[in-house]
């Protein structure tokens with residue numbers, strides 16, 4: 161948080177507190193306390209209408225990719241190439257990868273590929289980027305399954321999908337790998353479960369611009385952000401263990417992306433423990449602004465339900481709810497609502513959080529004459545948010561929260577669907593979506609970010625989009641004072657040219 165914002169906030173909360181009349185406080189008495197029970201109370205209806213989609217999966221089925229499209233099975237042995245097998249495969253092929261070490265990047269641009277690691281004597285296939293390769297597995301096909309791999313020492317992504325629907329990413333062990341561990345982008349209907357992910361510089365599990373996603377039973381630790389739900393809707397994050405990250409579980413809107421909203425996120429029954437890791441995010445990135453010690457962060461997301469989590473030993477706050485106005489490293493987007501509205505906090509077990517909050521939060525506590533360590537902090541405006549049994553927590557900034565009229569989400573198993581049709585991206589939108597979704601993460605128009613300013617690039621390439629398209633497929637080192645740009649060769653040729661053209665005509 162920069163100083164200006166910090167000061168402005170203090171002034172605002174001070175004025176707010178004065179207006180309300182301080183010292184309202186809760187009553188101390190020995191009369192019985194009214195307690196809402198999660199188990200037998202009213203149910204939450206959820207934000208996704210199953211009736212609108214003829215395919216909704218029943219019960220707990222997680223088979224969103226559907227059964228294998230064909231019964232063709234190809235086996236890849238140690239010493240052979242997985243990518244070669246993918247290239248030769250017809251859509252619908254199951255590719256079994258035997259234990260061994262594979263030093264390659266695997267691109268899957270066809271549908272129905274099931275990439276299944278075979279574990280023998282507890283040995284699984286290892287994808288090893290040796291600190292030089294950028295990505296381990298990238299897919300843009302639909303109905304893709306990736307299971308049972310160990311992925312290590314890549315610089316960029318462990319497993320990334322770009323605009324594929326119906327994916328299952330399960331039982332992988334991703335360690336010390338680059339910027340994102342598991343990163344589905346622009347997809348619908350996906351499962352991320354039973355993965356172990358650690359040592360990631362941005363988000364270990366990063367769901368971006370996606371819908372109908374289920375993130376469950378993962379163990380996520382030693383990363384900057386544990387599990388991130390960004391510009392996504394209808395997501396459930398449950399039964400994960402999220403520990404020793406800088407921030408544990410995040411639901412937020414990153415401004416400036418082509419999809420402008422995050423809503424209907426259920427965060428329940430997770431273990432969110434001691435997420436106090438020093439922030440080692442890349443300077444300028446959104447996650448670099450997360451205060452260390454934040455269990456759950458909600459920023460500008462709506463309809464987020466937080467239920468049944470064990471949130472323990474997070475030094476800044478157990479739950480921090482904020483808006484774009486109060487966040488560092490964020491420029492507001494006029495097309496995104498900056499506030500977190502309709503946040504619903506049900507029963508959670510919160511122990512020993514907020515014992516070393518950032519100074520802003522300490523100051524905020526003072527303005528409300530609160531003592532003790534904050535479990536739940538809400539900064540900035542929020543409309544129609546609610547909490548049950550607030551007496552169990554130390555809270556600050558929750559003056560506008562009312563009592564929730566439901567106490568559990570038990571009737572919602574998941575938001576998954578039977579396989580949905582592939583996403584259609586109109587040719588004229590290809591460049592824009594790739595630019596905003598990928599390039600804008602490292603390039604801004606005027607300033608230096610991770611890469612050089614777009615203005616400089618425009619001056620260099622002017623009317624030569626093909627030059628950019630060629631460069632990004634196979635970048636060479638150009639500048640001493642910048643890192644090398646990672647190759648974008650997972651984008652097909654048409655998209656590379658479209659994004660190059662788009663980059664040459666942006667004006668802000």
Ligand code: HEC
Pocket residue numbers: 594595598599600601602603610611612617620628631632636637638639640642643644645646648659660663
């Ligand atoms: C992970 C960060 C990152 C992403 C994502 C990224 N770039 Fe870059 N880009 C860089 C860096 C760093 C450089 C500077 C490399 C150098 O000078 O050696 C660069 C340089 C460039 C250049 C200048 C080449 C030259 O001849 O000087 C172009 C053009 C470019 N990027 C286009 C793109 C496009 C288009 C995208 C999206 C498809 C993109 N970049 C995505 C980091 C990134």
